[in-house]
Amino acid sequence: MKISISRNNDTPLYIQIKNNIKEKIISGRLPTGLKLPPERTVAEEIDVSRNTVVRAYQELIAEGFVVVSNKPKGYFVREVIKPVYETVLHPLANMRRYNYTEKEALFEDLFRRSTASEYVSLAGINVNMPDPDDFSVNCRDLYSCDENEANRLKRNICKLLAAKDIFLSEKNIQLVSETTQALGYIMSLYLRDGDTVIVEEPVVAGTVNVLRNKGANVVCVKMNEDGMDLEDLQRLIETYCPRFIYTMPNLHNPTGITMTLEKRLKLLEICKSKNVPIIEENSLGDFRYEGSELPSLYSLDKNRIVLYVDTFNLTFLPGINTAFVAGPAETVEMIGRLIVTEQNTIYKISHALLNRFIESGQMEKRKERLVEHYKRQLNMMYSKLLSLKEYGLSFEKPEGGLYIWCKLPEDVNEKKLFITAGDKGLLYMPGSVFFPYGYSGSGYIRLCFSNVSEEDIDRGIDILKESMEISRDCFNNYKIKS
Structure with missing residues (x-):
């Protein structure tokens, strides 16, 4: 089973794998009842982590294209029946005002992955505030x-x-x-x-x-x-x-x-x-x-x-x-x-x-506590990020807020960096999400410091550095001379 993926595409790898297999099932090239290759086999063939393939298979199961069996053990292609509503509503397909965009798909994917324990999420998707002090209601x-x-x-x-x-x-x-x-x-x-x-x-x-x-x-x-x-x-x-x-x-x-x-x-x-x-x-x-x-x-x-x-x-x-x-x-x-x-x-x-x-009176006290907490988080992330300035990552320390906005070096591919970091367990918000009509030149990333621990900040920035090494041609030669 040949699967084609692109590491220069901003679509997550597991979705690319899912879409490849899904298209083959719909077209009939993968017939009903066919056993799919084991996750590890697919992972080795296309050089991705096994967890990435597992996620792709889970998506196919959730969408009804694949069924998992214990006897015989494995993943099998399921018979696909086109839902009646697709035919009934077809005349409305080109009439709707709302259109589902790639940016929304990316956001939903980040939301799903942000809840998984294997990821460090600096994407700022889930709110994780300190508990309010001494506030109870009968x-x-x-x-x-x-x-x-x-x-x-x-x-x-x-x-x-x-x-x-x-x-x-x-x-x-x-x-x-x-x-x-x-x-x-x-x-x-x-x-x-x-x-x-x-x-x-x-x-x-x-x-x-x-x-x-x-x-x-x-x-x-x-x-x-x-x-x-x-x-x-x-x-x-x-x-x-x-x-x-x-x-x-x-x-x-x-x-x-x-x-x-x-x-x-x-x-x-x-x-x-x-x-x-x-x-x-x-x-x-x-x-x-x-x-x-x-x-x-x-x-x-x-x-x-x-x-x-x-x-x-x-x-x-x-x-x-x-x-x-x-x-x-x-x-x-x-x-x-x-x-x-x-x-x-x-x-x-x-x-x-x-x-x-x-x-x-708890509202004002809570704001003071949040400001103190988030300021500490900002200082931790900013201090950790300073080590990446010498490799071309540029950013300023904000006076407040919940994010640090970073500009990538010219020779780092934003899409490749996002996919590589995700495979290594780091999630963040890619800059392309914030530009409705795209942009030229180097990319940006937004890092959220509000809802992560000090350990996760350390781990996340380390993964970012490793991913930058992979996503540029001459990382070691780029280091700015003092």
């Missing part, structure tokens, strides 16, 4: 929670925002579960098919997916070391007449860049003159370890052109999802009406738990 108290919990939470949010010089009433707050959900509702309310939304590049793939699935034409503005490239922005505004500009001015994901105060004021001036509203996301703003916190665009805005989006999902309990949108009362009211038409669920228990957490 479950009987939650039986009495009602719709008033939402208004109570809005008032609590207003108090928290006042510390950031953002002064609002509960009429200016709309509760949602995720920042991407907030973005989706804003787009549903204001966006027409084909309208342009400008985003900073690099940008989180989930943000781009939400915008595109709402019919947006996503256009990327370049970033400099001090934030958005405003000259490039003005050119794009003149060319595309955008409906919105989306930005993360504080500890941008993935770069960690904080937009300067001068640029914030200039951005507001540009958008006011062109009548372009701004969506400001601040999901990482609480995790600042160095430098001074700058005023938000929302607090600087005197013309009501900014919508502010933030979340508790990185500071509260995992799985208790609550985020919010802040903006003009009439806009917030319309978003609320849209939510009512699309979902009937009100997250009363989540709101009740969060209210008790804030009112007990």
Whole structure:
């Protein structure tokens, strides 16, 4: 059984193996009942680890193409019956707005592998926060929670925002579960098919997916070391007449860049003159370890052109999802009406738990503890990464956030590095995920330090170095002379 794989492809090796075998089964070249070669045999033939082949076979079993047997022992091709729904829904196949992308497939693969014990995951997929101190709730108290919990939470949010010089009433707050959900509702309310939304590049793939699935034409503005490239922005505004500009001015994901105060004021001036509203996301703003916190665009805005989006999902309990949108009362009211038409669920228990957490004073204590913990994690990873600077890996120590954004040397193949590191047990987020239209030159990687132990950081960076050696031609000759 001949299997073809490419180590220059960003598709994981086990998926390439699975797809090879699957195609042969569907085409009939591997007939029903045929026994597949043992995992070790396949692994030796194509020079991959046995675990990689095991994963491919497990995927084929899960999808119904292969069955495992004990008598006789082995993997056997199963009879494939085409599901009826594929035929019935075929006319809709080319009509859907949502399209499943390679980046989403990569993200799902990283999510699955991040839970496996054999991997060190620096991908930042799973949230693993320290337990909250001294926070307990009597479950009987939650039986009495009602719709008033939402208004109570809005008032609590207003108090928290006042510390950031953002002064609002509960009429200016709309509760949602995720920042991407907030973005989706804003787009549903204001966006027409084909309208342009400008985003900073690099940008989180989930943000781009939400915008595109709402019919947006996503256009990327370049970033400099001090934030958005405003000259490039003005050119794009003149060319595309955008409906919105989306930005993360504080500890941008993935770069960690904080937009300067001068640029914030200039951005507001540009958008006011062109009548372009701004969506400001601040999901990482609480995790600042160095430098001074700058005023938000929302607090600087005197013309009501900014919508502010933030979340508790990185500071509260995992799985208790609550985020919010802040903006003009009439806009917030319309978003609320849209939510009512699309979902009937009100997250009363989540709101009740969060209210008790804030009112007990635990929220601020927890933020302080998280900042202390993540700062320690950042310092550990940064110190370990310094040994790779002499081999051409370039990066800056961020002032906060949860990630270190690294630029690879010119002679390291990003795709080959990702596959090699994965085979050796290291997962991270490849830079290509954050560039909707690709890029030329050397690649990037994003390393998350928030949810791993010191031992895993050491092991992960060691694997990264080994993988770089394999993924470049003359690694030993590249070392920069002092």
